Amino acid sequence: MILLEARSLGVLRGGRRVVEGVDLRLEEGTVTALLGPNGGGKSSLLLALSGALPLSSGEVRVEGEGTSGWSPRSWARRVALCPQATVFDAPFPVMEAVVMGRYALREGLSGYDGTDRRIAREVLGELGLEGFEERPVTDLSGGEAARVALARALVREAPVLLLDEPTAALDPRQTLRVAELLRNRAGGGWRCWRPSTT
Numbered sequence: 001m002i003l004l005e006a007r008s009l010g011v012l013r014g015g016r017r018v019v020e021g022v023d024l025r026l027e028e029g030t031v032t033a034l035l036g037p038n039g040g041g042k043s044s045l046l047l048a049l050s051g052a053l054p055l056s057s058g059e060v061r062v063e064g065e066g067t068s069g070w071s072p073r074s075w076a077r078r079v080a081l082c083p084q085a086t087v088f089d090a091p092f093p094v095m096e097a098v099v100m101g102r103y104a105l106r107e108g109l110s111g112y113d114g115t116d117r118r119i120a121r122e123v124l125g126e127l128g129l130e131g132f133e134e135r136p137v138t139d140l141s142g143g144e145a146a147r148v149a150l151a152r153a154l155v156r157e158a159p160v161l162l163l164d165e166p167t168a169a170l171d172p173r174q175t176l177r178v179a180e181l182l183r184n185r186a187g188g189g190w191r192c193w194r195p196s197t198t
């Protein structure tokens with residue numbers, strides 16, 4: 001099944017066309033790597049594929065459905081993005097920062113419940129962050145903060161997970177841990193995709 005499809009996608013930033021004519025299909029059960037040079041438009045493409053940047057042309061379909069007019073909540077329920085080099089600037093405890101990843105799944109004004117916190121604890125454990133729950137996110141190392149940002153995307157349990165350089169700040173052991181975790185979650189193989197426009 002095709003989870004996410006982009007057709008003739010274009011994105012403008014600062015009035016400049018930084019993504020142009022991109023066609024892309026992400027299949028269920030696969031991890032796809034996106035390669036390209038610095039400034040080639042990879043982050044811009046991921047932002048557009050998660051609804052965070054407007055398209056200047058083309059369309060994005062998720063699970064076969066057109067996304068035009070989707071609310072932020074609709075996007076968040078279907079596509080979870082872990083942005084590049086997330087910097088935390090408010091001293092929330094790690095548990096709160098991670099559980100916030102499930103905000104879009106809440107109904108009405110309900111708060112986070114035991115299930116949200118159990119899922120957050122499980123993901124923190126998978127990322128080797130047991131015992132970090134009460135630590136302020138502003139007091140973490142770069143690699144620890146990167147894993148907290150990844151945890152926040154993972155707890156969303158969205159069908160599509162978009163990760164922008166999720167292991168750039170990680171040591172080799174943690175990099176392997178994350179690679180293994182992603183492969184297990186997808187339950188399938190790796191693909192490498194290089195857009196023809198970069």
Ligand SMILES: Nc1ncnc2c1ncn2[C@@H]1O[C@H](COP(=O)(O)OP(=O)(O)OP(=O)(O)O)[C@@H](O)[C@H]1O
Pocket residue numbers: 013014018036037038039040041042043044045084
């Ligand atoms: N907020 C912005 N306003 C204007 N231009 C931007 C903005 N962010 C990025 N750009 C420009 O858009 C182009 C693509 O940037 P983008 O961050 O998508 O590239 P990238 O492939 O992710 O790069 P890197 O590998 O260095 O992370 C670059 O030329 C960049 O200077």
